[in-house]
């Protein structure tokens with residue numbers, strides 16, 4: 192599976208397309224998405240970005256649950272994350288959530304690499320084309336979560352730098 196990562200460029204507009212409902216169906220809808228996301232977070236805890244996430248088991252469980260709900264909805268599934276985002280566009284809300292953390296390109300690459308492993312383990316039954324569409328969303332959208340750069344500068348992406356192609 193070749194799921195590539197292209198570098199983030201500070202301040203540059205990012206183009207992305209939400210993942211297709213076909214990916215959600217193929218992964219196994221709510222249950223399948225839950226398995227993928229729980230596996231992803233188990234791997235996160237073994238990764239170089241583990242320190243970003245809560246160490247408390249109950250708090251960690253909440254992050255796993257919210258993350259699962261977000262991905263169900265962003266793929267066009269049931270609107271189970273609506274209550275969290277308070278009606279705000281989901282992607283705009285995600286940029287804001289991540290502004291509370293200092294995320295570098297290195298962390299983004301670790302996050303994506305971890306997700307790639309979870310997909311290898313949990314999406315074996317899904318068509319390659321659908322995995323690639325899901326990946327394209329992650330790979331592009333994740334650029335808007337990077338807010339801390341190697342020269343020490345910070346830059347918080349505005350939602351206006353996102354160009355959704357839906």
Ligand code: HEM
Nearest residue numbers: 240243245257258261275292294298299302329332333336
């Ligand atoms: C495609 C890119 C990404 C998506 C879609 C995404 C999605 C999410 C979601 C849905 C949540 C839970 C939000 C909630 O509380 O309701 C979350 C939390 C979080 N994400 Fe991401 N994320 C992405 C990239 C990253 C990256 C690159 C990092 C790098 C470290 C990161 C770090 C975090 C942290 C630290 C939290 C909060 C955990 C807490 O509540 O303590 N995320 N993310």
